[in-house]
Amino acid sequence: MFKIILKSKLRIIGRNLTQDWATYFILGPVMMGVASLLGRRIFNDFAFGVGRIQAVSISEPLAVRLAFATLALKVFFNFLPMAKRLYPTERSLAIEDLLPISVHVRYKVFYFDQLFRDLPFFVAGMVILLFFGQTQLLVWPLFIWAFFPGIEIGFTLTWVxxxxxxxxxxxxxxxxxxxLLVVLPVAQFSWWADFFTILFVPLGYYQGFKVWRYRDMGRFEQFLMVHQDRNNKIGAASVLAQLSHIIPKNIRPLVLRDLILTARNFVPQIWRNVLLVGLVVLSVVNRGNIDVAAYCALAVFMMASTVAPLFSLQRPYRAMDNALPISAEQVWCAKLNYARLISFPIPFIFWGIELFLRPRPISEALVLLLTLVLLGIAVSSLVGGSICEGDQRPVLQYIIAAFMSVLATLFIVVFNPAMFLLLFPVLSSLKGSAITRLENEGVS
Amino acid sequence: MLLSVSNVTKRYGDLVALHPFSMELECQIYGLIGNNGAGKSTLMKMIVGLIPPGKGKIVLGDLNAKESPEEVKQYIGYLPESPLLYPRLTPEEFLRYVAEIRGIAAPEEEIEQWLNLFSLSEKRNAFLNDLSYGMKKKIAISAAFIGKPPLLVLDEPFNGLDVATMEALSEMIVKYHKDGATIILSSHLMAYIDRLCQQVVILKKGKVVAQGSPDDLKKETNQDTFHDTFLYYSRDSE
Incomplete structure (x- = not known):
């Protein structure tokens, strides 16, 4: 029976890949390669030569600590989405839940599905290892990838x-x-990894998937109802309504809707991004010789990139927008302003922390503030403005936006803040491209 | 195959989705009706082994749905309220997939019959996400019926269908019943409930407010149509 299901799943995957083959096999790899090679060149050679950005190097023990921290964060942030897929709730019900398929086969299918979902994450991990020249560690992402779904499934079911x-x-x-990841010696990490694999993989299958998944279903559905109710009571909508007055009137309803959806967990990635921004802010404390602007640009990019999954998740509902008197330009402008708005406080946070840690004369402080604010606007605008460039695939849009953000950081921080003016022709070009794409989407 | 539901309840925290509910049926067409949120879908999901009952017991033949939720599905065809289809499969591929999982060796004839019945033969090679809601619903109905399971649980089967298809489906329900199947269906179209069901239960906020044959309930409430009978019970129980 597993073969029947696998055959169908592979057929669907094959059709998805065939339809978007140019994106997956040409555009994606080319953009990844260009971003990796050029980014490495900029950070290791060119920018280092200019003297404002230090060469980035990473030791093997630090790479291991970072890898385990990333894996732990992946389990944490994937916990709720994984639980929503594991328990057949109203939204996640699949045809397989209605058919007489044994638990054993369902588990294998779920494991396979999760392997496929995890693939981009581990490929990205391998690209990062290549970026930092840690080729001796390249086999590990593949090895961990093979076992990781079992750990995630087991952990989620056990915790619930x-x-x-x-x-x-x-x-x-x-x-x-x-x-613990900071305190424990790296030599012990392998032992802990083995321990959790041996604990969660069999537990997740024999007890979790076979028994708990069905028995805890009602409790989980109840949690979702209470959780949603609580989220709605927070009253984020009224706060955001006040905030949105700074947005141009013609796109205000669109931006407000996006902000309310974000506050209500429509884009689960928002919390991951907030945490990553928090980590980047903390790392400014010990930033070495790397310019604070580089950290600021990274944090703004992470926060503003929430716009990509938001746009992608809204795709099924875009017909509603098409039925309303909203132009393609308004849709694009709304996303641009959304990206700017959610990342707007970040430059000020970095400026405050930097001045607190490393006081400097008022004139220098003001120049720094100006640089950070311009950089923040540039990066968030490029992320929001390039929203239609990734063919509505968040990962592809991240790559395109990351590439442009690296260039913007380089121009504004390394050369001159006046280079900010280059943003306007770029945005104009992105707008033209976005309008064509959105109008075509409306027609098709 | 006898379906026995004894004192089944379901709670979601403080919310009681279903108060103690019992029924026993074999080879009947049974209507579950009520306004939105009455508990119909919850009861159906418990019967088909998707969610466990809070208290009570659901037994199909000699299988306890709570203890053997996977085995129970072998004997049940379930049509959920919203069709669950893979967008990048064709109708034919999807129905073959369901048939293969149900263990049907040569499903071609049955698939052909369903595609013809719902006038979908021309769409056999289109992707499911390119079909209209009504067409998707027809495929989901076919998937529930395929393999002739002895118990059919149909949640709002007439929703989104054109009039001709509703008629064809109601004829199919009667035919399957005559062949020995037990059918539980929910619908807001009272004319079909009246015409098809031998027994109905009217639920309101998880509680049974009336139970019996449509004719008996009409007589009891002194109403001409079952539509008015349902409205009577809905208002009466406020």
């Missing part, structure tokens, strides 16, 4: 069974894990 699907307690546990 013994505690709840609420991520508050989980955040405490993962906070402790992060501290």
């Amino acid at each position: 069974h013994f505690w709840s699907a609420n991520r508050k307690q989980l955040a405490g546990v993962f906070g402790a894990v992060m501290i």
